[in-house]
Amino acid sequence: MTQTAHLVVTRGTSGDDTHIESYDVPFEPGQSVLDGLRWIRTHHDPSLAFRFSCISANACKECMMLLDGKVIYACTERLTDGEMRVEPLANKTLIRDLVTEIAPPDERL
């Protein structure tokens, strides 16, 4: 049974003012926030930036972001019917959209 999540995503790069964009994302119960963000890229806007590697094994720990103000892994958090506010991590330097600088300082360029 398909449901719809209303994802409200904070977008933009450091420097300019960030803005909000909303997307209605159809999903089957059980699908993750990461599934939803990937759906937005393939169906609406491939420029939406977020980072992930392992997709859902929860091994890479790259997909950290804020959901309704709480730190989550996008790949282990489920989509729910209704509004979901997705933002970049607040305590890390913003790169673009949901991507922040998360590498340890001595592993950066």
Added chain:
Amino acid sequence: MRQIETDVVVIGAGGAGMAAAIAASEAGKRSILIDRSLIGRGGATVMAQMTVAAAVGEQTEDHWTHHLKDTLAAGRGLCDERLARLLCEEGVTAIRKLQEWKVGWAAEDGHLKQVQAPGHDRPRCVYVDFLNTGPAVSKTLRTQVIRHDRIRRVGDLYALDIVLRDGAAVGVLCVHLHTGEPVLISAPATIIATGGLTRLYRRNSASLNMSGDGYAMALRAGASLIDMEFVQFFPIGHLAPRLIGMDPIMWDPFRYKLGGRLLNGNREEFTQNYGVADGGRYQITRDQATYAITKEVEAGRGSPAGGAYLSFEHVPEAELRKAFGPIIDKLAKNGIDLTKTAVEVAPIAHYHMGGVRVGVDMETEVPNLYCAGEAVGGANGANRLSGNAITEALAFGFVAGRNAAARAADTGPAGDIAADAAEGLALLQADGPTDAPNSAALVTALQALMQDYVGPFRTAEKLAHALAELRRMKAELGDTPYGSGGTYDSERLDWFDLRTMLVIAEAVTLSAQARTESRGAHQREDHPGLEAAWEVNQVIRLAEGTLSLERLPVIRETVLEAAS
């Protein structure tokens, strides 16, 4: 433009890349270890949950020659025997090294525990409980890497092309993901350790970073690839319900310990109709299970998500808990109660036997360009034994690191490589088209094409269709990267990924089309059965934008006779 100079540049920080950097440092050489993701997190190594094969002889008496015999048998006559030997012989040293570094191989009564995986003649596979093998290997190597001052680690750096001077490698052209800026790493020796290609398929156990980047870089640099038709599918990858926080191949250990029944969409046992009664005891081999599930789905008797059911409903809860305690809790969090529900499984792309062609020193046909890990082809022939991949990553990594360090000592600094990289730099800095198609949707389309037409069971018709489509998609993709090349430009990233995935998909398809027989992981429905005349390797090269295939005799070595 940023240019960094070092002795050895290692592309990819999985098991192979980290092992290579450590070995280069132990040989006294500086290295830069780069990854398009985070160091030690981006690839297959950190995702592995099962076992690692090596003849350490702790559970029972063993010798690497026994391991080699099993590896060659699994490879169905196509292994490069020098590489297979290296895997088995050096593998023992590699596993011991990890033990010294306190990886935590499971032990009991004063010896390492070893289990017997299919295809091995005795208990040979070490592991870290519970399902923690890959994370432990990755963490242990990363801890060692950090202890070496000579290794500089840089994440979020995407390698695009090997830079050549007079036909030899002099470093790597990269793009820094956060800024979109080009970065050159100048080095007298370069090691490709970028892992495999399973992201080419819709159903895979891959990470985002397994698009075959290393294969494509090696091809464009003039190296050749071997055995590209052999993609290993894992028959019972998790399909539904959506499972998060776990590796999709996790059901294999469950089947070893508890059996489990394979059922079709009507909840009937079906494998007996394909000649193998499984009887809930896991007797069916990987290729038989893949065939039976695929055919049942084609006949309209699949499970709702398009696979088969795997049921443990008949296993008492106490038994489930005893075998997989913490994992049962993780499943509960996913809303899965194995005593009440069957899960759905289907074949998924899991590993690639083929890859870059190298010698025993891990050097490719391009001077000063080395390769290690899953990116290397040849060691496993037409089929890989369970547990051989991590061993391969570690053993080949150490060997490549040592030899690259020696080469760096002989050759000396590569100097300024900006002029050598001019063509790649121009591409990276080009402005994208304004009317580009959705890049993410193109990736999805490519994955669907490969799954449906170049999957586990192939026919001339399907392969011809795939080839035509791939060429059409290549034309659609064009020669100019999408996007503008700024800060974390996802579309441009997709474009570079697609450039790689399309040429590698074509290499797989062409090799599969030419091989008119069925062997190991390559199954042709229109050419069932093995043919003696096909006991040859296929090698593929890229020249002026065109791929060409050649058949070469398998490299044999008489180590087995010598050792026995």
